[in-house]
Structure formats: C-alpha cells, structure tokens
Amino acid sequence: MAQSPSVEEWSQWDLLKLNSFSFGITGFILAMDTVVLPVIVLTVAPDEFKNTYLAILGISGLVMAAMVQPTIGRISDRTQSAFGRRVPFIISGAVFSAIGLVGIRLAPNFGVLFAVWIFIQANVNIAYGPGLALIRDCVPLNRIGMASSMKIMSDAAGGAVMIAVTGALIGNTGSLDWEWISLGILAFLMILAISITSVQVSRRELKAPVDSQRTDIQSSFRSVMSAQLSLFLFSRLIMITAIASFQTYGLFFLRDSVGLHNPAEALGRMTLAIASALAIGVYISGRVSDRVGRKPVVMVGAIGAALSTLWMLTADDSTQVLIIASVIGASIGVLLSANWALANELAEEGQAGLHMGIVNLATIGGAAIAKMLGPGIDALNRIPGRADDFGYHVLIAGAAALFIIGALMLMPLKKPGRESVPKDTDSPPA
Numbered sequence: 195m196a197q198s199p200s201v202e203e204w205s206q207w208d209l210l211k212l213n214s215f216s217f218g219i220t221g222f223i224l225a226m227d228t229v230v231l232p233v234i235v236l237t238v239a240p241d242e243f244k245n246t247y248l249a250i251l252g253i254s255g256l257v258m259a260a261m262v263q264p265t266i267g268r269i270s271d272r273t274q275s276a277f278g279r280r281v282p283f284i285i286s287g288a289v290f291s292a293i294g295l296v297g298i299r300l301a302p303n304f305g306v307l308f309a310v311w312i313f314i315q316a317n318v319n320i321a322y323g324p325g326l327a328l329i330r331d332c333v334p335l336n337r338i339g340m341a342s343s344m345k346i347m348s349d350a351a352g353g354a355v356m357i358a359v360t361g362a363l364i365g366n367t368g369s370l371d372w373e374w375i376s377l378g379i380l381a382f383l384m385i386l387a388i389s390i391t392s393v394q395v396s397r398r399e400l401k402a403p404v405d406s407q408r409t410d411i412q413s414s415f416r417s418v419m420s421a422q423l424s425l426f427l428f429s430r431l432i433m434i435t436a437i438a439s440f441q442t443y444g445l446f447f448l449r450d451s452v453g454l455h456n457p458a459e460a461l462g463r464m465t466l467a468i469a470s471a472l473a474i475g476v477y478i479s480g481r482v483s484d485r486v487g488r489k490p491v492v493m494v495g496a497i498g499a500a501l502s503t504l505w506m507l508t509a510d511d512s513t514q515v516l517i518i519a520s521v522i523g524a525s526i527g528v529l530l531s532a533n534w535a536l537a538n539e540l541a542e543e544g545q546a547g548l549h550m551g552i553v554n555l556a557t558i559g560g561a562a563i564a565k566m567l568g569p570g571i572d573a574l575n576r577i578p579g580r581a582d583d584f585g586y587h588v589l590i591a592g593a594a595a596l597f598i599i600g601a602l603m604l605m606p607l608k609k610p611g612r613e614s615v616p617k618d619t620d621s622p623p624a
Contacts, residue, residue, distance in 0.1 A: 218387025221352025249568030255315035263323035267551030280324035287321025292381035330546035343480025354469030361462025433600035434560025451583035468523030475527030495529030496601035
C-alpha cells in the first residue's frame with residue numbers, strides 16, 4: 195500500500211480508525227485469555243491443576259500464532275486485491291474466529307476445548323498478522339510514534355472494554371445464559387472494529403489500480419533479519435514475558451493471594467483502571483518519543499512498570515488493587531508505545547508484513563514463556579512451610595526484574611538511519 199506523505203496529513207482520529215482492527219482483535223484475545231478461558235477451564239479441569247490446563251491451552255495457541263503470523267504476513271506482502279493486501283485476511287480471519295466461539299461454549303471436555311481453541315488461534319492470527327503491517331504501509335515515519343500510540347491505545351481500549359464486559363457478565367446466574375451473551379458480545383465488538391479499519395483501507399484501495407500494489411518484493415527471513423532486529427527481538431521477548439505473566443494468572447492471583455471474593459469482576463475493574471492510565475501514558479509517549487527517541491522513553495516506562503509491579507505484592511483489597519493497577523498501566527503504556535514505534539522504524543519498505551510477523555514472534559514467545567510458568571506456580575504454591583500463594587510472589591518479583599533487563603538490552607541498539615517519510619508515491623487510506 196503506497197502513499198504520498200507530502201500531501202496526506204494523519205490526524206489522531208485517522209490513526210485511531212486505521213488501528214481500530216487492533217481494538218477488536220486484541221480485545222477479543224485478551225478477554226478470552228484473561229476471563230473466558232479461566233472460567234471454562236474450571237468446568238473441565240480439576241481445581242488443583244487449573245493453572246497447568248490453562249498453560250496447555252495458552253502454549254498450544256501461541257505455537258499456532260507463531261506459525262501463522264510470519265507466513266501470512268509474507269503472503270500478504272505479495273497479495274493483490276481490489277481491497278488491498280491486508281484487508282481480505284483481516285476480514286476472513288475475524289469472521290471464522292467469531293464462529294469458533296460456538297465450539298468454546300459447547301465444549302464437553304478439555305479435548306474439544308483444546309481443538310476449538312487451536313482453530314480460533316489460527317484464524318485470529320490470519321487477521322492480526324497482516325493488520326500489524328498497516329502502520330508501516332500507510333504512515334510517514336515522522337508520525338510513527340503517534341501512530342504506535344494510537345495502536346497501543348486501541349489495544350488497551352479493546353482489552354478494557356471486552357474484559358470488563360465478560361468479567362461482569364460471564365459469572366452471572368439466572369434464567370439467561372450469560373456465557374452465550376458474553377461470547378456474542380465479544381464476537382460483535384470484534385467484527386465491528388475490524389470493519390472500521392477495513393472500510394478505511396478499502397476505500398482508498400478501490401480508487402487505485404490493482405497493479406499499483408507491489409508484488410516484486412523478494413522477502414525472506416534472511417533478508418529481514420539483522421543484528422539490530424535480533425537485539426530488539428530478545429529485548430521485546432523479555433519485556434512481554436513480564437507483561438503477560440500477570441495477564442495470564444492475574445485472576446487466580448486476585449482470588450488466591452489478595453483474597454477477593456469475585457476475582458473476575460475485580461479483574462474487569464482493574465483492567466479499566468489500567469486502560470485509562472495506559473491511554474494517558476501512551477499519548478504522552480507517542481509525542482515525546484517522536485522528539486527525543488524511543489530508547490529513553492522505553493527505559494522510563496520499564497522502571498515505572500518494575501516498581502509498580504512490586505507494589506502489587508502489598509495489595510490486600512480491591513481499592514489498593516485499582517490504585518496500583520493505574521500506575522502499572524501508565525508505565526506499560528509508555529513502554530509499549532515507544533517499543534512498537536521502534537519496531538516499525540526497523541522495518542524495510544515493502545516487507546512490513548513479514549517484518550512485523552517476525553517482531554510479533556517475540557510477543558508470542560514472551561506470552562508463551564509466561565504461560566509455561568503455570569506448573570511452576572502450582573508447584574511453588576504447594577511447597578511445605580511456604581505460604582500457599584508463594585508462587586504468585588515469585589512470579590511478580592521475577593516480572594519486575596524482567597522489565598529492567600529488557601530495557602537495558604535496548605541501550606546498544608543504534609537509531610535506524612531512515613528517512614522521515616516513506617518513498618512510495620500513492621496516498622494512504624482516507
């Protein structure tokens with residue numbers, strides 16, 4: 195998707211519409227991982243092995259994501275259609291993911307739940323992988339900081355809304371089947387969000403000749419990988435592991451360690467607090483990182499995230515959880531925005547689909563490592579003579595250390611020597 199940055203201005207509203215797909219897809223996955231799957235797992239797994247069963251689902255889904263995203267990204271780099279390179283994948287993946295929710299609700303045992311989750315993960319990543327390339331495809335490099343902020347804000351808003359809705363509804367009882375209602379709302383919000391992005395991108399593509407979409411890119415893993423990108427990937431892997439750890443086991447931490455009576459509802463409220471604070475941090479981070487660079491902003495966010503994560507160990511009621519969660523959210527927002535801008539800066543023109551698919555391997559890897567911690571948490575919680583929430587304390591202390599290590603790894607990274615605007619000559623989506 196080519197562009198003419200010299201004649202096209204990108205307002206914050208334009209950037210939000212471009213990233214609307216991320217609201218839907220990220221929110222969908224976060225709600226499934228954080229609220230829906232833990233609730234469903236409790237119906238098909240023994241309580242003492244709930245973390246292990248949840249880890250199996252998470253790891254297997256992430257393996258599918260790691261296989262799909264770079265492959266689909268590379269295919270989308272070379273795709274021609276009247277609606278653009280990315281939109282057909284975004285639409286088809288989201289629709290089939292929504293259909294898969296029927297299997298989640300009807301799963302009679304863990305085997306069926308496992309198979310359905312693999313199906314959903316495959317399709318949601320068919321949508322998400324190509325969508326990640328839209329910023330590099332469309333946005334001038336001197337606006338990538340703010341574009342990345344809008345992307346992270348879309349992620350946070352989607353996660354906050356969908357986790358809050360499912361957390362508030364899925365545990366209700368009565369004459370209505372609240373699990374069906376919760377899943378239906380998730381599907382509706384995802385389809386609505388990807389439609390906004392798809393319409394925006396497609397409207398511009400329909401005005402351009404199909405042969406204007408480049409297919410001469412000979413992209414490969416070897417051509418995309420570099421020492422710079424490798425260092426970035428290791429750093430991102432470590433920091434995403436820290437972020438995903440609490441996301442994955444947060445509901446059980448609130449129930450078993452903090453002692454909250456309704457952890458799903460508390461998690462939904464906490465997520466709203468995180469998202470609100472994150473939005474502030476993200477917006478500031480986008481503006482600042484476009485001026486002073488990405489690495490200093492990442493370091494500030496990492497230090498704040500580490501300290502506030504340790505602070506969570508002192509929480510003993512829902513009010514304290516909300517206050518601490520707000521600080522965590524602001525810090526992570528600063529970190530993620532600048533980190534994502536740096537990821538886009540490192541992308542070569544015409545290879546954004548494959549490049550961002552490879553970048554997201556670090557995201558997937560970090561989430562996978564976090565999900566593999568489930569058996570370890572269960573084992574630490576059962577150590578004789580230790581508190582029965584000892585595993586959660588080790589998890590949080592380790593996450594704080596990983597934030598600092600990941601940020602320090604970025605310090606040797608050299609600033610990409612690129613132009614402030616891409617070289618393509620067509621216009622981005624209106």
